[in-house]
Amino acid sequence: MPDTHMQTATDSIDAMQAVLDRQKAAFESERHRPLSDRKADLEKIEALVKTRGDEFAAAIDADFGRRSKSETALAELGFTIATAKHSRQHLNKWASSKPVSVPMTLAPGKAYVRREPKGVVGIVSPWNYSMQLAFAPLVAALAAGCRVMIKPSEFTPRTAALIKSTLAELFSEDHVAVIEGGVDEASAFTALPFDHLFYTGSTQVGRIVAKAAADNLTPVTLELGGKSPAVIAPDFDGAEAAKTLAWGKFLNAGQTCVAPDYALVPRGSEQDFAKSMMHETGEMWPDVATNGDYTAIISERHHARLSEMVEEVRQAGAEVHQLAFDKAAAGNTRIFPPTVVVNPPLDSKLMQEEIFGPILPVLGHDGLEDAARFINERDRPLALYVYAKSKQTARDFLSRTISGGAAVNIPLLHLSVEDLPFGGVGASGYGSYHGESGFLTFTHERGVFEAPVWHPSRLIRPPYGKMFEFFKKLQAG
Template sequence: MSEAEAKQIERMKQVLEAQKAAFKAERHRPIDKRKADLDRVANLCRDNAEAIAEAISRDFGNRAREESIIAEIAFVIQDVAHTKKHLAKWMKTRRVGVPMTLMPGKAEIRREPKGVVGIVAPWNYPFQLAIAPLVAALGAGCRALIKPSEYTPATAELMKSLLAEAFEEDHVAVITGGPAVGEAFTGLKFDHLFYTGSTQVGRLVAKAAAENLVPVTLELGGKSPAIVTPDYPRDSAAKSIAWGKFFNAGQTCVAPDYVMTPKGSETAMGEAIVSAVQHQFPDASTDDAYTAIVSDRHYERLNSMIEEARKGGATVLQPEHDSQAAQAARKIPPTVLINPPADAKVMSEEIFGPVLPVIGYSELDSAIDYVTDRDHPLALYVYSKDKVQAQRVLDATQSGGAGVNINLLHLSVPDLPFGGIGASGQGAYHGKDGFDTFTHDRSVFSTGKWHPSRLLAPPYGKLFERISKKQLG
């Protein structure tokens, strides 16, 4: 560990203690202050939209401005608006019934902020995946410490500067640094830890948090399938899948990770996807609308996956492109792999890039079995004109979320919880589920000065026997 990292770790411990002290002084932040906090987040997004998009693009080498505006900035602004609109209802103490045997009395559930939360953000959507959890935390009345990814330093520094202008450090703060800082961050005694990233690192985060019994939300990943049934128009499926897969060059946790299509149609489906993406990006190597791969390490990993599949007998389909220009720009053209080997990395690891395997299935049940024999994915997509078949796929599988004849957009519906299941994650957020994540349901039962339960206190006698027999039915 370097001296700079040691200093950063010491500083984040001090900030955490300052935030805990500030929360202790104001455990129940009133709704008007919470809404003002949310307004500050929305305003910094609006006022700095171009700077945020530019910083993200600098981190990637090239990120389409339009993708950043839609998926990072507008997403957060809409999230703020939805949270403000429903916050009073979400915060409201809820009365619940009391059984006759416990009357007279009043029972209620108080919605109380958990306290100081830690947010670990990934690199693929470095702004949105840090700020959307922050919106939920602020709506819940919490204070927050954010650790962005070291792979996106320009975005991290800008986010740190913007949040420092909008909030006091004892309310919201950003801690930057590499793996050593990140590891120390996940070991802090937060009141809740929110992590977005890979399943592999998620396991380590859960272990670190468990040392302090810190509750965690894990937003992970997995291999999200897209199943196309025989009745669905191939070109329509191809256009939808191509858009979802190659948005942000496939560096999206809920992007289709592989396509299952009826046997014999694999090549036709692959060619239709390539045709659709060729229309979207006439030359991915030089088109600024097509995003680069975030780092040399990920670029090499993806190329290695493609070559392994090629050597294993997969047919590789790519649209026309300038290969030298693509390499210079650290871009991998949209790539479709027809029937790669089952043991290839593209079929066993989350791809997280613009590489899409297409495999054939003999009947729908075999496609369902293929999915259910593996870890539950973060998302699952089914393309079918037959509602019964689509429902059959949904009923027989498990996934964090799902889409029918569409992909990706389920995460944009504010009232739908977003999260995984099993290896793809635990816990959820967005909308009320985000508020609930950072809120403790405190159960309160209250009575007057005297309550009949005192008649049941020792020494036990005939009255206790009569009452206990009645309760036992």
């Protein structure tokens, strides 16, 4: 019997290649999409989110089994509208050629940088913010004048289908196309010879994506994750820090790439801080079993992984704090209550892997120098949060550490500043986007030097003589 799975995969790969070929042909016929048309593209995205936002919220809710509509409005719908509007308003400036100075030895001449679209780009988006993390890079690519193919996550099939159908209403397939499917389709997608590939997801899969793209010498932006620390300075009240850290950690049930992954607090205050976190969490999400503002875990497999993490450290003797949770009342087996673990073993999965769920390990530090050493001994995090009364103390701490992004006295909000580049470093990724950084990610900066019909450089061509020696002295200053 024929292998129908293999045949289906082959058909899917052929279909993807055909879409790519059509997009490349369309790009060749219109290499420089007018800025007015690009702005119109971004206006379409804004209007889509405003008019169909409730449908996206419902699809995301269904994919998660329970997803806070308020969180979707805040982190997905509102964010997408803001980034599309910001890009549209600044596009003229971003797309303009940039003059650069010319040294006296090359005068008279003119040099400038042309900002040109790279071509056809691929976007692989994740499940945790399934709409926003597909649309935000799409906005940047359209602003740059590129053609776009998107591969959404298979963990959020309803949202993926809605992204596909709504974008098909706005754009022809040779302009924007959405490819649905699972792991096989994702693997084939990342192996296509795009002009740029943009991936958001885990570090483990990011390595695979980078290798696939390398075969085509495709430039890649990797938006990954890692263990983002939150550090409480000795001069900062831990109970005060918990007021915002609890929100930043347990938003979307911790399924956020820049969620605080562990907290470093002054040694001896671990228990008090854990209690403060539990108090603040209970205030924000009372009765998580039935509270519609508290989000479920995306899948049974992810839920089981989180349960195993907690059980491992519980068996090792770590103290585990959890909000009261009536599993029977939840009506959803994927609700995982907010959890704080005090001083888990450093070799536990909880401290070795990105948690990506509502569990916060709390460890003690012996001063900010000790906290910086702890962070620097590990992979570079995607985000770092430092709480300090003194801004200079916070800035000094940032100077002693490395992270993709950072925020002082608040988690997450650096993502919402459109003009801040967002991206990782080291194991948390490379490349950045948001605002002009996103535009430039999908843009080729082409250096150009223009000389007049007759240029003095003719005087220094062979045979070399006195004029050449004069030029050398002039060049040396």
